[in-house]
Amino acid sequence: xxxxxxxxxxxxxxxxxxxxxxxxxxxxxxxxxxxxxxxxxxxxxxxxxxxxxxxxxxxxxxxxxxxxxxxxxxxxxxxxxxxxxxxxxxxxxxxxxxxxxxxxxxxxxxxxxxxxxxxxxxxx
Numbered sequence: 001x002x003x004x005x006x007x008x009x010x011x012x013x014x015x016x017x018x019x020x021x022x023x024x025x026x027x028x029x030x031x032x033x034x035x036x037x038x039x040x041x042x043x044x045x046x047x048x049x050x051x052x053x054x055x056x057x058x059x060x061x062x063x064x065x066x067x068x069x070x071x072x073x074x075x076x077x078x079x080x081x082x083x084x085x086x087x088x089x090x091x092x093x094x095x096x097x098x099x100x101x102x103x104x105x106x107x108x109x110x111x112x113x114x115x116x117x118x119x120x121x122x123x124x
Contacts, residue, residue, distance in 0.1 A: 003030075006028065008027040008028055012027075013025035013026060013027050013036060013037065014026045016036050016038075016115075016116075017115050017116035018116070019046050019047050019049045019116055019118055020046060020047035020118075021040060021041070021044045021045055021046035021047060021094075021095075021096075022038055022039070022040055022044075022046045022095065023038065023039045023040075024036055024037070024038050024039075024107070024116075025037045025038075025039075029115075031112065032110060032111070032112065033108065033109065033110050034054065034107075034108070034109040034115050035106075035107070035108050035109075036106075036107055037104060037105065037106055037107065038058075038095075038104070038105050038107050039102055039103065039104050040063070040065070040095055040096070040097040040102070040103040041097065041102055042063075042097060042099055042100045042101060042102060042103075043097065043098065043100075044096065044097055045094060045095075045096040046094045046095045046096065047094060047118055048092055048093070048094045048118070048119050048120065048121050048122055049092070049093070049094065049116055049117060049118045049119060050090050050091055050092045050093065050117050050119065051087065051089070051090070051091075051109055051111070051114075051115060051116060051117070052089070052090060052111065052113045052114040052115065052116075052117050053089050053090070053111040053112055053113045054089060054109040054110060054111030054112075054113070054115060055086070055087070055088060055089055055109065055110050055111055056085075056086070056087040056107060056108070056109045057084060057085070057086055057087075057107070057108045057109075058079070058084065058085040058086075058087070058105050058106070058107050059083075059084050059105060059106045059107075060079045060080060060081050060082065060083050060084075060085070060103070060104075060105045061081060061104045061105055061106065062081055062101060062102065062103060062104045063081075063097050063099045063101050063102055063103030063104065064078060064079065064080055064097060064098060064099050064103060065078075065079040065080075065083075065085065065095055065097065065103050065105055066078050066079070066095065066096045066097070066098060067079070067085060067087075067093055067094070067095050068093060068094050068095075068096070068122070069087075069091055069092065069093035069122065070122070070123070071122070071123055072122055072123075073093075073094070073121075073122040089111060092119055092121075092122050092123055093122075094122075
């Protein structure tokens with residue numbers, strides 16, 4: 001059977017996997033893709049996590065989306081509205097929002113297995 005085109009309205013998104021400091025909403029998931037949104041409150045720093053065997057593309061809609069990764073979190077990227085971020089499979093990272101407005105982003109993940117794996121800290 002062939003899949004049909006679907007529409008998921010804003011009010012139909014479901015709570016996504018939890019990471020401290022972040023609110024995820026899932027629009028849909030299949031065997032190969034996850035799509036949804038993530039919100040980070042002003043001044044909040046998320047917990048360290050990775051996305052298992054998923055590659056992740058993030059499009060920032062509002063606020064700032066500061067991402068730390070690499071040894072001891074030494075790689076820092078500062079994305080603003082209109083910017084994209086790419087996160088390779090199994091890359092430990094965390095996000096923060098140093099602004100006074102909520103950060104909102106659209107997230108697409110391609111892969112399989114666990115979508116979010118929370119960890120104690122970055123690689124050393």
